Amino acid sequence: FRMLGSNESIACANVFLNTVVAEELSQFADLLEKSSDFKGALHDLILKTIKEHKRIIFNGNGYDDSWVKEAEKRGLYNLKSTPEALPHILDEKNVKVFEKFGVYSKVELESRFEIHNENYSKIINIEAETMLEMANKFILPAASKYANKLAETIGLKKAACGECDTSYESAMLKKVSALTSSIYSKTEKLEGEVLEAKKTSDAGDSSKTAFFYREHVFAAMNELRLCADELETITPKELWPFPSYGDLLFSVR
Structure with missing residues (x-):
């Protein structure tokens, strides 16, 4: 398991984990309480449990791509995003466990499924809108200003000395111009994806909307960020x- 995001309450994660643990302990208790030979039954239970679930144990580097391949080989889930994971809350076996212990009813789980999907979509939308504002109002104007300064420098150097080397300024101007153009086009793309996402949201399918935000809006945001x-x-x-990472981490003002 990994720690949940800093803006999330630990309560929800604890409810799910505690319910899962309660189910496993309940299964163990049912087997052991019926046995006339407790130690023998416990020994057999431990062996059986390890054999059936050993595939989840991994003591290597969990962040390495080799573990992703190994997990797939072992038949383990690798749910990489919230929209991929959320539908499993309504898997029949999961619903039965929550109902068994009186934690949530199926209707309550369906409600949480909808709420989490909507919350995910809203957060990505807010982040995308913020990114668009940053790009349009700050980054693109700054890039244009830098390109203008480079062009002015090239012109001034050539005017003052026709033989002056402007290879650095010319190379930087080309690079800045290319990146500016790319940022502009990717900003336009992100704007389009956000509009499409809102249309999807109007259709009323929260899961479909969440997937659209993940696969289209979030992907476009990553392209723009690069x-x-x-x-x-x-x-x-x-x-x-904006402040650089260095400013944020090391500057004391």
Whole structure:
């Protein structure tokens, strides 16, 4: 297991984990309480449990791609996103467990399924809208300003000395211009995906909407970020409109 996000309450995760543990202990208790030979039954239960569930034990590097392949080979789930994971809350076996212990009814689980899907979509939408504002109001104007300064420098150097080398400025101008163009096109793409996501949301299928945000909006956000991150590495500090990671981590003002 991994720690949940900092903005999430631990209560929900604990409810699910505690219910799962209660179910397993209940199964163990049912077997052991009926046995006339407790130690023998316990020994057999431990062996049986390890044999049946040993595939979940992995003591290597859980972050390495080799574990992803190994997990697939073992038949384990690898749910990489919230929209992929949420539908399993309504799997028949899971519903039965929650109803067995009186934790949630099927209707309550369906309600939580809808709420979590809607919450996921709303958060991605807010982040996408924020990203668009950052790109349109700050990053693109800063990039244009830097390109203008480079062009002015090239012109001034050539005017002052026709033989002056402007290879650095010319190369940087080409790179900044290319990244600016890419950021602009990816911003346009993200705007389009956000609009499509809102249309999907109007259809009333929360799960379908969440998947659309994950597969289209979130993907477009990643594409835009890659270009913006690269532009940040070559833009002078005084022109970049946001604090750098270095500023955030190491600057004391």
